[in-house]
Amino acid sequence: MEPFKSFPMDSEATAKETAFLNDLPDYLKNFDRHRGRLIPILQKVQQGLSYLPAEAIQIVAEYLAIPVSEVYGVATFYNQFRFTPPGKYPIKVCLGTACHVKGGEIILENFERKLEIKEGETTEDREFSIERVACVGVLCPGPGGPGWRSGPGTHGPQQSRGAFYPHTGRKGNGGERKAEK
Numbered sequence: 001m002e003p004f005k006s007f008p009m010d011s012e013a014t015a016k017e018t019a020f021l022n023d024l025p026d027y028l029k030n031f032d033r034h035r036g037r038l039i040p041i042l043q044k045v046q047q048g049l050s051y052l053p054a055e056a057i058q059i060v061a062e063y064l065a066i067p068v069s070e071v072y073g074v075a076t077f078y079n080q081f082r083f084t085p086p087g088k089y090p091i092k093v094c095l096g097t098a099c100h101v102k103g104g105e106i107i108l109e110n111f112e113r114k115l116e117i118k119e120g121e122t123t124e125d126r127e128f129s130i131e132r133v134a135c136v137g138v139l140c141p142g143p144g145g146p147g148w149r150s151g152p153g154t155h156g157p158q159q160s161r162g163a164f165y166p167h168t169g170r171k172g173n174g175g176e177r178k179a180e181k
């Protein structure tokens, strides 16, 4: 396979991602060139980048000599793979049955509206991403994640309004609150 000498990365790619992708063709030589190795390869790529960018998919497809569509077909089948970079503050909204009854959909919509992204997407500055999760075993945890100051188990729809803005100084459409002491 022709090595990617100058990788056509978009401007959002970090230097770490660019380096990883440029090294990827060489790294793949550790794997047999067999389509049966596709999932372990994708897992390794995601381990390195935290997601599977289109460029990585293309490199993997070329290495295994299979169509890009086949790589996507396999990767999208498993929900362990993601195709957008996770945000610095990943927001996870539980939509299990109990949380749904307690307003999970409203919480999700609040975040989508304020961040102007949809569930499964990441803001352009990579500060926030939104993800829906199934029951995590705590009744109505509301949004959670490393940046979530109050932790899971405490947030209903009202509390989700602007609660994360103190982390970055972002402005919302009202509902912001002062940083907790």
Ligand code: FES
Binding pocket: 094, 095, 096, 097, 098, 099, 100, 134, 135, 136, 137, 138, 139, 140, 141
């Ligand atoms: S339904 Fe949300 S934690 Fe169980």
